[in-house]
Amino acid sequence: HLATSLPLPSERDHLRPRIDMVVFMIDIKSKYSLKNVETSLAYVDASFFLGKVCFLVTGVGRVNACSIETNAVCKLAEAYCSPVLFCELELEGIRAATAQRLLRMLQICAGHIPGVSALSFVSLMRNSNVD
Amino acid sequence: MMRHGAGSDWSVRKAGAGSTGASEAAGPRRVRRSRDSAHRCPLSEGSEHSSERTHSNSPGRQPAPHPSARTRPRFPGGSIMDATVAEYIRRTVLKMPKDEIKMMLQKWGFLSEAQLQTLNFHQIKDNISHEVVQLCEENSADIKQAAALDIIYNHIYQNKRMWSVYQMKKSGEEDEYFDIADFKKKFKRRIRSALKNVTITFKEYEDNAIWIRVAWGTPYKKPNQYKPSYVVYHSQTPYIFISASMLKSNLPLLCQALIVASNYHDIREMELRSHSLNSLKDIVFKRYSQNFETYTPKPLQGGNVEPENADIRIIHENGREKERIHRLNQEAFGSGPQPQLEFAQYKLETMFKSGPKMDVLDKKEPFRCLVKFSSPHLLESLKSLAPAGMADAPLSPLLTCIPHKARNYFKIREKKKSFVSP
Numbered sequence: 001h002l003a004t005s006l007p008l009p010s011e012r013d014h015l016r017p018r019i020d021m022v023v024f025m026i027d028i029k030s031k032y033s034l035k036n037v038e039t040s041l042a043y044v045d046a047s048f049f050l051g052k053v054c055f056l057v058t059g060v061g062r063v064n065a066c067s068i069e070t071n072a073v074c075k076l077a078e079a080y081c082s083p084v085l086f087c088e089l090e091l092e093g094i095r096a097a098t099a100q101r102l103l104r105m106l107q108i109c110a111g112h113i114p115g116v117s118a119l120s121f122v123s124l125m126r127n128s129n130v131d
Numbered sequence: 132m133m134r135h136g137a138g139s140d141w142s143v144r145k146a147g148a149g150s151t152g153a154s155e156a157a158g159p160r161r162v163r164r165s166r167d168s169a170h171r172c173p174l175s176e177g178s179e180h181s182s183e184r185t186h187s188n189s190p191g192r193q194p195a196p197h198p199s200a201r202t203r204p205r206f207p208g209g210s211i212m213d214a215t216v217a218e219y220i221r222r223t224v225l226k227m228p229k230d231e232i233k234m235m236l237q238k239w240g241f242l243s244e245a246q247l248q249t250l251n252f253h254q255i256k257d258n259i260s261h262e263v264v265q266l267c268e269e270n271s272a273d274i275k276q277a278a279a280l281d282i283i284y285n286h287i288y289q290n291k292r293m294w295s296v297y298q299m300k301k302s303g304e305e306d307e308y309f310d311i312a313d314f315k316k317k318f319k320r321r322i323r324s325a326l327k328n329v330t331i332t333f334k335e336y337e338d339n340a341i342w343i344r345v346a347w348g349t350p351y352k353k354p355n356q357y358k359p360s361y362v363v364y365h366s367q368t369p370y371i372f373i374s375a376s377m378l379k380s381n382l383p384l385l386c387q388a389l390i391v392a393s394n395y396h397d398i399r400e401m402e403l404r405s406h407s408l409n410s411l412k413d414i415v416f417k418r419y420s421q422n423f424e425t426y427t428p429k430p431l432q433g434g435n436v437e438p439e440n441a442d443i444r445i446i447h448e449n450g451r452e453k454e455r456i457h458r459l460n461q462e463a464f465g466s467g468p469q470p471q472l473e474f475a476q477y478k479l480e481t482m483f484k485s486g487p488k489m490d491v492l493d494k495k496e497p498f499r500c501l502v503k504f505s506s507p508h509l510l511e512s513l514k515s516l517a518p519a520g521m522a523d524a525p526l527s528p529l530l531t532c533i534p535h536k537a538r539n540y541f542k543i544r545e546k547k548k549s550f551v552s553p
Contacts, residue, residue, distance in 0.1 A: 003448035004520060012448065030521055 006040035020110040021118075022048055023102060025056045026073060029065045034072065041080065051118030052109050053082040054102070061088030083121055212268045219277045219356050220267055223284055224260040231287075232259060238283050241276045242266050274356070278332035282344050285361060286336070289408045292361065292374040296403045296411055296537075297386065299369040299395035307394065309366045311335065318343070318392035325384050330354045339365050347381045360385060363408065369395065370415050372408060402540035410470035414537050420467025456517045456524040463531040469510035475539040477502040477529065482545065510534065 001008075001016065008016070022044060027033040037055075044053065055077050059065070070086075077084040087098040109118045227235055233252055236242055246266045252259060267276075285292065319331050328348030335341050343362040346354035358376035362385065371389055375382060386398045405411050413419045447453070479500040506512045510533065517524035525531075533539055 001446045001448050004452065005449070008448050009451065032521055036520075 006043040021052050021106050023054050028059045031067045051121040055084040057086045058089050060086045217264045221260045221264045224263050239280050282334045290406050294372045296401040297371040300397040302396040314392045318388050321388035321391045402538040405472045407471040413470040420465040459524040464514045472509045474505040477541045479543050
């Protein structure tokens with residue numbers, strides 16, 4: 001399901017299946033995008049933040065067009081205990097790789113992979129710079 | 132610059148050609164001939180000229196016979212073409228893209244088809260331009276023809292220039308029959324009565340556009356052909372499009388001549404500027420697709436927003452919001468292509484209001500603000516802001532009013548109205 005902001009329109013509530021994962025897409029070229037995500041986060045139930053939320057930052061290939069600092073995004077992700085992925089949608093290879101990663105994460109969140117739960121994503125949170 | 136070297140009185144450094152050395156020569160120096168007439172006879176000059184010409188075309192400094200020198204018939208009388216005219220024609224040809232030179236020369240019509248056949252368009256542009264100048268010498272081109280060639284180039288590449296729009300006002304009488312000959316006569320007379328050293332050229336096009344090229348001089352100097360002003364006038368409208376040269380001081384005279392010639396009594400500059408002349412015409416002649424207010428009570432079904440992909444597994448949760456944005460956009464911009472503008476400028480003449488904590492002087496205004504939006508195609512990019520999720524719909528009327536108000540320069544004053552149009 002694609003949505004431009006939360007909360008989701010209530011008239012379709014009955015048509016929606018169970019939501020296993022929420023990916024917030026932030027366009028690094030648009031401050032508006034970050035603001036939108038920040039306001040939408042308030043509408044997500046707390047239980048999702050146990051590994052079922054992920055931030056996806058797009059447009060990182062165009063270095064000259066960055067409007068948001070990656071620092072700001074990383075701080076946001078840390079505050080919400082969720083991992084961040086960076087990608088560039090305009091490059092086919094990266095697009096496909098990112099989609100595969102998300103799909104893998106979704107499989108885990110939905111419980112399709114025995115022995116691995118969404119809680120283990122917390123290991124993605126460990127900052128490799130810090131010892 | 133002229134040096135009288137030992138072997139060759141034609142030793143001149145060709146400006147901007149990137150070539151150096153005493154062996155360089157260029158035809159335009161011909162005008163000096165008269166001072167040294169004791170040493171020359173036209174015949175030898177003719178041959179000297181063509182042999183000199185070879186120096187400039189060869190990569191090394193070795194003189195090599197110019198390929199055209201053998202095939203072109205010698206012109207015995209020497210040419211009476213002015214040096215400045217020759218140089219101007221040469222530079223105008225150099226501006227043209229190589230594969231368009233032939234077409235433009237044909238449009239020009241000054242060189243015969245037979246002469247054009249003798250030109251080799253597959254050599255470097257430098258050589259082509261020299262050959263063209265030689266042919267022009269055979270036909271004794273003067274500044275009028277050179278100016279006509281310049282108009283042709285600028286008509287095709289009109290979007291390289293920046294155009295401003297002016298509006299004329301009539302004193303109230305109805306339009307009389309427009310007589311183009313009368314217009315030209317009055318225009319020339321008015322300008323020449325103030326300034327003798329001008330070159331004025333007219334050209335009419337099929338869309339009722341009259342192109343006027345004016346090269347300005349001073350009472351003591353001949354007109355500068357390299358910085359002319361261009362005026363485009365559609366006789367059935369009160370609008371004038373001017374691409375001014377650097378010499379802004381001649382603008383009042385130009386405006387005066389225009390209103391005198393076209394029987395109007397006043398002219399004012401509109402706050403509308405762009406590189407795209409056609410777009411400016413579209414805006415003032417209202418030729419772009421405008422929206423008309425339609426009061427449909429309910430938006431249409433989701434069908435009018437084009438589906439991004441046919442994959443039915445993707446569900447767009449915010450379909451209604453997208454429809455709303457699309458509808459508002461249509462109302463604001465219409466559904467057709469937008470006129471092409473490169474920028475919109477907003478000058479804020481409002482007071483700078485600082486918060487109580489800021490330590491800025493509240494006695495004087497510390498800042499004045501100028502907001503400028505630039506884009507290769509401003510209106511299309513504004514139109515795509517809301518659908519792309521980068522701005523809220525509806526957009527500010529300050530942005531959407533640009534084509535309707537026919538202006539892209541605004542002054543925003545304090546709130547009595549939201550903005551003031553002078």
